[in-house]
Amino acid sequence: MEKQESITYIRQLMGKQEKLQSLNRAVRETSEALDKSQRALETYKVRISEESAQLVKKQRESLETRLEKSVQAAAHRVEQAEKKRAQEKEKQKKSHIADETKEYREQIRQYREQIKSDMKSDGVPFYCSSKLWFSLFMPAYLTDYLLIAISWLFTAIALPLLIYMLIPDHRLWQFYILFPLFVVISIVLYVQIAGNTRKKHREILGRCREKMNLIHDLKKRIKKTEKQIHKSDDESPYELKELDEKVRQARRDLETARSNQADGLKEFEQHTRFDIIEEFRVRSREKLDELTDGISQLTREKNLTMEMASELQLEIVEEYEEKLGAGNLNESRLRELLALLEEGRADTLEKAIHVLNTGEGPAAG
Secondary structure, three states: OEHHHHHHHHHHHHHHHHHHHHHHHHHHHHHHHHHHHHHHHHHHHHHHHHHHHHHHHHHHHHHHHHHHHHHHHHHHHHHHHHHHHHHHHHHHHHHHHHHHOHHHHHHHHHHHHHHHHHHHHHOOOHHHHOHHHHHHHOOOOHHHHHHHHHHHHHHHHHHHHHHHHHOOOOOHHHHHHHHHHHHHHHHHHHHHHHHHHHHOOHHHHHHHHHHHHHHHHHHHHHHHHHHHHHHOOOOOOOOOHHHHHHHHHHHHHHHHHHHHHHHHHHHHHHHHHHHHHHHHHHHHHHHHHHHHHHHHHHHHHHHHHHHHHHHHHHHHHHHHHHHHOHHHOOHHHHHHHHHHHHOOOOOEHHHHHHHHHHOOOOOOO
């Protein structure tokens, strides 16, 4: 191949190699852009998923709050209806107890009036009309005797002991004096008080004691009646039908509210949440399509560029490798061959290759 023809041949090859390099750079740049777009798409999908999940969570929490408030309001109405019924029942129960014990209370009132009248007519001292006096000086029940024992212990033991403790630098012998002294005093006072009243007004006090016993029995009957009424499950004496209906209605409303709560949450899980997600995705479709279209475009560009590069590489191999040799197709070797030809150190391509491969001197002429 002549010199000028060889120079043109090599320059054409170098031009094709430059174009191949440009195509390879374009492939790399397109690949990087494609990777970036794909990451952006995945990031956007993750963001969509997270935001839709947050929206679903927010909508569910809002629904749960509304439904729970409805249930709580219904439960409060049940509580109020039951409370009002209980209050009305208690009110009517007290009235029922009063009616059932009215006769006993009237008898007690009459006995007390009789006791008061009898004592007044006989000149009995006013302090003898108290229940405490009768318990201490005319005991009839076990509680009366217990009261006498407690009173005696206080007067004969506790009181002298207190006085003994208040004496500065007290000595034990002082207590030995105080104790029998107070025992004697308490006995004397008890006998004196009992003697001045019981002996003088024995008949009247005896009748009053009998009436006090009757009052005691009547009070026991009242307590027994109250206990029976409180323990009884029979509500027939009370007018509670209207309140019962209000309680039943409030309970039905509560059951309805709980059923609505369960149905509402079920409907949300089975349908509403998917509608929310789909609506969110529809709003995001434009951006998704834009990213997807960009990836498709970059993929086509990459494939086309790779195809062009592959065809050009094959063309270079087919057209130049056999004549130049695979080792002389790189840029540096081609520049050396071109320099040999342009400087006149070789007048044909074959000689330039021979000089380059053997390292011999100029082979022109």
